[in-house]
Amino acid sequence: MHRRTMLLAAPVLLAVTLPGTTQAAGKTHRLALQVSDNDPDKMNAALNVAANVSRLYTDRGDEVDVVIVAFNAGLHMFRADTSPVKARLDSFAKSMPNVRFDACDNTIQGMKKREGKDIPIVPQAKIVPAGVVTLMELAEQGWVIIRP
Numbered sequence: 524m525h526r527r528t529m530l531l532a533a534p535v536l537l538a539v540t541l542p543g544t545t546q547a548a549g550k551t552h553r554l555a556l557q558v559s560d561n562d563p564d565k566m567n568a569a570l571n572v573a574a575n576v577s578r579l580y581t582d583r584g585d586e587v588d589v590v591i592v593a594f595n596a597g598l599h600m601f602r603a604d605t606s607p608v609k610a611r612l613d614s615f616a617k618s619m620p621n622v623r624f625d626a627c628d629n630t631i632q633g634m635k636k637r638e639g640k641d642i643p644i645v646p647q648a649k650i651v652p653a654g655v656v657t658l659m660e661l662a663e664q665g666w667v668i669i670r671p
Contacts, residue, residue: 551586552576553666555658558597563607566600568671570611573622587621590661594627594654598634601626603643616647627654 554576556569573589580587599605601624606612615622626648634642644650651657662668 549584549586551588552580553661553664554587554589555661555666555668556589556591557654557658557668557670558591558593558600559595559654559670561596561599563600565671566597566608567611570608570615572669572671573615574619577619577621589619589622590625590657590666591622592625592627592651592654592657592661593648594630598626598630598642601645601648603645606645609645612645612647624648625651625654625657627651627657629653 554573556572558566558569569591573591577587577589593601600608601612603609612624616624624645624647626644628650629652631642631644631650658668
């Protein structure tokens, strides 16, 4: 590349990459929300964040993918027998196809061993091998990780 061409291109590159600059519509955003506490208020906060982020970016004409990853005590939010938010998970699954729910199998197996029974997971959730590993891999792929 010619030196003059490089100098002319540099401001354009900076304008695209500087925080706070406006991006063209059609961008895809990726957000992962960590739920690791058995706290319905925190789970509802995560669901509120997912809904608000989804609505804002959709209104802007952008795509957004959201995954809520539950592990440790937070897995209770995705347990069919203990979840205080089952109805809301069902509503999300029907109205927000861009939001998915990942349940940690490491936690499921630990609970199964401690409780001596199978751990039923809500049908909206997908079982992943390890919640923390899922979050790590999403971060490595450029997803933003938030713990509401």
